[in-house]
Amino acid sequence: MSDHLFPVSVLNFAWHRLEWPSIELVTHRRYDVAFSPHPLLLPTRHAAQVVMVHDLDFLRHPERTQREIRRDYPRLAGPHARRASRVIVPSQYTAAEVVDHLGVPRQRVVVCPPGTPEWRDPVPGRFATGGYALFMGTLEPRKNVDGLLEAYGRLLARRPNVPKLVLAGRAGPEAQPWLDAIARPPLVGHVEYLGYVSEHDRHRVYADARLLVLPSYEEGFGMPVLEAMSLGIPVIAASRGALPELVGDAGILIFPEDAESIVAALDRVLSDDSLAETIGRRGLERSRRFQWRHTAQAVHEAFQEAADERAHRK
16 A cells, blocks of 8 residues: 555546556556546556545536536546446446446446444444434435425424434535525524534434434435434435435435335334334444445455456456
């Protein structure tokens, strides 16, 4: 492993568009595997190439992405992924997406789900009866923040004493209308925006929550769901993307397009402590299936297979 500092924008443009300079030229070393943590290849003279695809939102909604991603990913992701020896993905859902939309043979796609957080101060088995309803994630259209606020507003009209809704995460460029909405009636005083929460503070934000709600239209995995389940926090999640695969029977699935579906799920969990505890226990148990050692082993095997295939072709 080697660290070298270069202007990121310049290097990315050269790597993505020109496929130059090679990592060997930059670092003056040889490698068995060149791993890119995104869909575009690292230029290399000798190494096997492995890429990672988290989701394909950059294909469906390039307007939601950063300028550099919007410029390069939609055009280049497919050809680059097809040239890679292996494509690492976080879920079976994303694996199918990569096969269907990027044209990668299934045998070259490796599913490596992330593991549960190694909280420094874990509180397993704690099932909150107070606290707040928590949304954790970037405030962007894909996360269906608009639908969540609509649903919470309806629930608040029916149950004025409903627990507070807390939004935690970086505000995307489209977030201002939602931030304006929570600053005026009927949501003012009932919805709190924390901004980005560091990894150090995230544990306590989860642990003090009564439930997590993630009504996204699209998720390649859904890390906030796994983080919440690892602390026994009941989960409400969308029946879209990889979320059903992650949640299984350990949470309540909703239709993200239907605000009343979100209202009903929030009302059920907030009204029924027994149900909340059951869901929390199921989530805690399910989260134990996701271990970082399994992730590391799967990634290592993918690297080894890629390197072996490259060696055999020489």
